[in-house]
Amino acid sequence: MSEENGSETVEIFIMGKKYEVPKGLTIMKAMEYSGYQYIRGVGCRGGFCGACATIYRLEGDYKLHTDLACQTTVQDGMYLTQLPFTPAGRENYDLEELEVSNNSLLDLYPELARCVSCNTCTKTCPQDLEVMDFVNEAIRGNIKEVAELSFDCIQCGLCAARCPAEIPHHHVAQLARRIYGKYQAPDSEHLEKRVEEIDAGQFDEELDELVNLSKEDLKERYENREIEA
Amino acid sequence: MREIAYYPGCSLKDTAKGFEDSAISVSKDLGIELKELPRWNCCGTVYSLTDDNLMKQVGPIRNLVRARDQGYDSLYTLCSMCDNTLKRSNRLVKKDEDKLSKINNFMDQEEDYEGEIEVKHYLELLRDELGWQEIKAKVKEPLEGIKVAPYYGCMLTRPKEIGLDDPHKPSILDELITSLGGIPVDFPYESECCGSYNTVDKKEVVLGKTQTITGGANKAGADLIITACPLCHFNLDSRQAELLEVAPSHHPVPVIYFTQLMAVAFGDIDVSGFEKHAIDPEPGLNLDNTVVSKR
Ligand code: SF4
Ligand code: SF4
Ligand code: FES
Numbered sequence: 339m340s341e342e343n344g345s346e347t348v349e350i351f352i353m354g355k356k357y358e359v360p361k362g363l364t365i366m367k368a369m370e371y372s373g374y375q376y377i378r379g380v381g382c383r384g385g386f387c388g389a390c391a392t393i394y395r396l397e398g399d400y401k402l403h404t405d406l407a408c409q410t411t412v413q414d415g416m417y418l419t420q421l422p423f424t425p426a427g428r429e430n431y432d433l434e435e436l437e438v439s440n441n442s443l444l445d446l447y448p449e450l451a452r453c454v455s456c457n458t459c460t461k462t463c464p465q466d467l468e469v470m471d472f473v474n475e476a477i478r479g480n481i482k483e484v485a486e487l488s489f490d491c492i493q494c495g496l497c498a499a500r501c502p503a504e505i506p507h508h509h510v511a512q513l514a515r516r517i518y519g520k521y522q523a524p525d526s527e528h529l530e531k532r533v534e535e536i537d538a539g540q541f542d543e544e545l546d547e548l549v550n551l552s553k554e555d556l557k558e559r560y561e562n563r564e565i566e567a
Numbered sequence: 568m569r570e571i572a573y574y575p576g577c578s579l580k581d582t583a584k585g586f587e588d589s590a591i592s593v594s595k596d597l598g599i600e601l602k603e604l605p606r607w608n609c610c611g612t613v614y615s616l617t618d619d620n621l622m623k624q625v626g627p628i629r630n631l632v633r634a635r636d637q638g639y640d641s642l643y644t645l646c647s648m649c650d651n652t653l654k655r656s657n658r659l660v661k662k663d664e665d666k667l668s669k670i671n672n673f674m675d676q677e678e679d680y681e682g683e684i685e686v687k688h689y690l691e692l693l694r695d696e697l698g699w700q701e702i703k704a705k706v707k708e709p710l711e712g713i714k715v716a717p718y719y720g721c722m723l724t725r726p727k728e729i730g731l732d733d734p735h736k737p738s739i740l741d742e743l744i745t746s747l748g749g750i751p752v753d754f755p756y757e758s759e760c761c762g763s764y765n766t767v768d769k770k771e772v773v774l775g776k777t778q779t780i781t782g783g784a785n786k787a788g789a790d791l792i793i794t795a796c797p798l799c800h801f802n803l804d805s806r807q808a809e810l811l812e813v814a815p816s817h818h819p820v821p822v823i824y825f826t827q828l829m830a831v832a833f834g835d836i837d838v839s840g841f842e843k844h845a846i847d848p849e850p851g852l853n854l855d856n857t858v859v860s861k862r
Contacts, residue, residue: 440581451612453608453609453626454611454622454623454625454626455608455609455611455625455626455629456622456625456626456673457625457629457674457676461676470608471606471608474577474607474608474609477577477609478577478580478581479580479581480580502622
């Protein structure tokens, strides 16, 4: 750690090249500070979209860490790189046509059965999900449990990058949530009612009004909007 | 109620639900509560013979770690494949310190496993801890005159280091049948392999095995066959139904789990789960004129 322009800095290595960056920046800001420009591998900047997967090692630590660049602050001695995309096969299916059974997930993703329960996926997940547990639930055909355990998955793909069994966890989990949502979750009455209202044109007028506002008026509305607590 | 740590395995949560339900029910009759581990993973299904590939041992050992962390020293199984895999992995690491320490180093978020857990099959609980007298005492509907073929398959007794009985002349299922008031029939295929996972891509192998085993049981006069293995059950039951289509002269023999037989004898008929079976077990059990009439 040293001082630059009077403020504290840390030394990081981006793809092996050394940079000195102000302490307290996120990995994403530190990369931008160092002159990198994000074209891919960034989205929400708020920890929701999963686009900014990062892997890093810290000096003197054998662990390979994984996190989101927009959420993690830099540390001294961090060796990092971005992993904006993990190639992981997503099967083609038509949710409307799918025959739902306990085996639906295994049928489309038979590689699930290769899981050796090493727990690497769980240790990898920046969302702290119990990834191995949902893989096991998927093997047992418990679609609801997979959907619930994976609810906060942001599809960053880090688990799939590290799995020795080459399982595309996030795609399996997404399928489970889709099946659960479409075929198994109890219907929510208020949602159906609202859809009916929309279909009946109850909100058309308000929507048209918004669409036709000028940019300035729209901005003003946005700034003065009411936010539900 | 005595509580014991219970490892169900994947099949008992799905295709072999009737195995689990009947086991839970007869355990209650016996004053035992099966406490399922709150978290468990697949046992590995088949014990890895490349036992220097320790990655394959991590899954089974992780289950033992979880049982240990719950404060248990024994873990009970029902599925004979889970039983086999867990016992063999446990044995491997108990006798090989280097392998155990490698696995422990890999599982760096868990407390080291030191071989604290003993894996036991439910049948061992019946024979060694409760005793057949205890089982006999709970029988309400003795299986009078019913001839049952005990099918051991491979996994319960082999290899002998982890087997729960003499691999050449096992008797534990015979003793169970006798305790329930039935007649164990001696048949030559009691330890013959059912064809196992060949059922996935070499179905004809399994159809042949099924014909031999169930045909042999029929020849020996069996009304039904009992098993402790969901895969044997699938092969001998579902595949037997397919066999009937190509070999109509085959005499069908129903196949049930040993805990379902116990449930019938204990009078817990509503948990038997027979409706899922491909070959209807009720005629074999004479259920139409005995227990069923009381439903
Ligand atoms: S489950 Fe996998 S893809 Fe989903 S957030 Fe966790 S690491 Fe990312
Ligand atoms: S990383 Fe892969 S093999 Fe390991 S527990 Fe997760 S899904 Fe299973
Ligand atoms: S940019 Fe969306 S999660 Fe980081």
